[in-house]
Amino acid sequence: MNDAAIDYAAVFQCLPGMVALLTPDLVYADANEEFLRMSGRTREQVVGRYLFDVFPDNPKDDGASGMRNLAASLQRVLQTGERDAMALQRYDVEVPGRPGEWEERYWSPINAPVLGPEGKVLLLVHRVEEVTELIKARGGPTGSRSRVLEAELYTRARELQELNERLRAAHAREREVALALQEAMLPARRQVGHHRAAVRYRPAVGALNVCGDWYDLVDLVGGNRVGVAVGDVVGHGLAAAGVMGQLRSALSAASRVAAGPAEALNVLGRYANVVDGAESATVVTTFIDYDDHSITYSSAGHPPPVLVHADGRVEFLDKATDPPLDARPDPFPRPQAWTSYTAGATLALYTDGLIERRHEDIDTGLTRLAESLARHRALDPERLADAVLLELLPPGGATDDTALVIVRL
Structure with a gap:
């Protein structure tokens, strides 16, 4: 049987548990029959309405937190x-047909995205x-035991919820400090000599997965x-912010004295061997020579730079890619490649x-980047960087932090 032969709407309605679909604005898009039955609501009372208009907190319970x-x-x-997945919740529901009368209910919710x-x-x-019914089991010889279990289970659920809230607050504080440290260690946006360049750093949204990305621009001797x-x-x-700062500083210093980008990465690789947390770090470095219109580059496991020629032709600088830093126990020479530009x-x-992007081949993302850069190549670097970020990052922000450097040659 293929997908076309399956009535997924009917399958949704027959699911044995309570399941509803919400829009990003938290409006009910649909609800299955079990959800309507167990909540005591009709489809007209649910679908198309805001979630918390249908199920508000009990106004008679000052401690309601559902x-x-x-x-x-x-x-x-x-x-x-x-x-x-949420901890067990007490979430009272107004009894259908009895305005102002609330029924004590217990729910175990799980929320998942459709991407x-x-x-x-x-x-x-x-x-x-x-x-x-499990929490409020009564009667018979096990009634008192059930009441004890109910109280203990509810207490443990509230404790777990409070612990989760404290952990999120601690993560938020660490995120704030890490971002401040990241900002202090990354070079400010500036021109390199008299050449135009734009830099951007966008932290991940709603996650602690930040401060691992970095960039550097340095005048070479x-x-x-x-x-x-x-x-x-x-x-x-x-x-990650601390390791990032060490690697950026080491590469910046090495680049000033190295004969080329491969030698700079060789030095950085030796340094990474003695830096805790530098395992599997990736980096790509380019040396731009404006006099002979050439770019020499080397990569340690990093996505390739993109060179958009003046005529719109796109070239990925992927001819000198090697494993990430500290990927091998002993230092080894890195490859190096060269290209020209006008x-x-x-x-x-x-x-x-x-x-x-999750569930997407990386080549799709690379193609999207190349097309965006080529389409907006007439813009100055600052506006080009903003246009690329606007087109490539999800509207609500990415789940991984992002660094971008644009240089007009």
């Missing part, structure tokens, strides 16, 4: 594109396990030359947050 907790879970799914081709959350799957590099440290938060060309270096 609405706030559910909203936070759904926002996490929207921001991260990841499934979120579009660009990785954007199109719908939210809201699945609810009704556990009220001898001739009209500059070095441009980007890199990505495996890890996140303060630890005045008016554009060079772009970036990290994988710009091109990688």
Whole structure:
């Protein structure tokens, strides 16, 4: 049987659990029969209405937190594109046909995203396990034991919820400190000599997975030359920011004295061997010679720079790619390649947050980047960088941080 022969709408309605579909604005797009039956609502009372207009908190309970907790879970799914399983919730429901009368209910919700081709959350799957009868079991010889179990289970659920909230607050503080450290260590946007360049750093949205990406621009000794590099440290938060700062500084110093980008990466690789947290870090560096209109480059496991020639032709600088830093126990010579350009060309270096999307081949992201750069190549570097980020990053932000450097040649 193929997909065309399956009535998925009928399958949805027959699912044995309570399942609803929500829009990103938290409006009910659909609800299956079990959801309507267990909640005591009709389709007209649910579909097309805002979630918390249908199921608000009990106004008679000053400690009610079900609405706030559910909203936070759904926002996490929207921001991260990841499934979120909630702790057991007490979420009272107004009794149908009895305005002002509320019934004590217990729910175990799981929220999951439905992603579009660009990785954007199109719908939210809201699945609810009704556990009220289990929690409120009464009567018979096990009645008192059930009441004890109910109290203990509810207490443990509230404790877990409070612990999760404290952990999120701690993560938010670490994220804030890490971002401040990242900003302090990355070079400010500036021109390299008299050449035009634009730099951008966008942290991941709604996640601690930040501060591993970095960039560097440095004037090279001898001739009209500059070095441009980007890199990505495996890890996140303060630890990644610290490693990032060490690797960026080491490469900047090595580039000033190295004969070429491969030699600079050789030095950086030896340094990475003694830096905790530098394992599997990736980096690509380019040496631009404006006098002879050439670019020499070398990559340690990083996505290739993109050279957009003045006539719109796109060239990926992928002829000198090797494994990431510290990928081998002993240092080894890195490869190096060379290409030429004419005045008016554009060079772009970036990290994988710009091109990688969940459930999508990386070549699709590379093609999208090449097309965007070629389409907007007439813009100055600052406006070009903004245009590329606007087109390539999801509207709500990416789940991985992103660095981008644009140089007009």
